[in-house]
Amino acid sequence: MIKEKLHRPVMVDEVIEWLDVEKGNLYLDATLGCGGHSLAILKNGKASVIGIDLDREQIEIAKERLSPYTNRFLPVQGNFRFIDRFIGVPLDGVLFDLGYSSYQLNNPEKGFSYRLEGALDMRYGDKGLTALDIVRDWDADEIADMLYYYGGERRSRVIARKIKNSKPTTTGELALLVRKSVPRKGGHKHLSRIFQAFRIIVNKEMENIKDGIKGASELLRDKGRLVVIAYHSGEEKLILQIINECGLSTLTKKPITPAKREFQDNPRCRSAHLRVFEK
């Protein structure tokens, strides 16, 4: 395991405090990744942790990293959308740290980064639709709608037409095509939006969040806590709507953001918004 490549967990102290890990017996880390948050929960209390992730490779990393805690840690490869299929006991707390990890971002084979030449894949796991399938099989109007609704991209029609005309097969080709379609200044913003839209659709992120949060809130015991770290406004809107439907109370009136010190050390955490809910 190469330590420098591991994902650095965001707002660990805040997660530990809000989950109240010293008091609980069983927590679910719905987005295990490289196991950074799970490790902190295991270190800071006596509780057990179930960790779910779609990414087989990261599950292996987390297993190795958390090997001193095998008697209190259970890794599960799967989609948090189906939490109720994996778990049938009440939970003291659940953590969702949404999106991709930097371990995945830095792996060109995953195709999440517009800075790296890699496969047009973008799946967290290894099954289902890929970004390349969308480029190949969807028509220009469908692609444009995806870019507009899930990336907020105003030039969605132009970019979608170009995608259909030049049929990129790698992240590098897609990124070049986008760069050529937008003003030079601020090009990275367009690139983030386009890649975000693909990622959301490839992974059915909105459906996963909706069902995952509903499932988690049903599994929480009375007064159990749900901590969610979101990275873009689309996720946040959906989360607040579902929480409302589930009848949980909100403990954080405003989202908690990383402290300046963390921000300087780990610029990737800059868009993180942490919210806490209670059953």
Ligand SMILES: C[S@@+](CC[C@H](N)C(=O)[O-])C[C@H]1O[C@@H](n2cnc3c(N)ncnc32)[C@H](O)[C@@H]1O
């Ligand atoms: C931001 S990372 C979590 C990092 C983790 N907290 C750590 O400390 O290493 C998000 C993780 O969620 C996983 N993921 C995204 N959607 C998922 C889903 N629907 N079901 C299970 N895992 C998912 C990704 O594969 C990724 O590893």
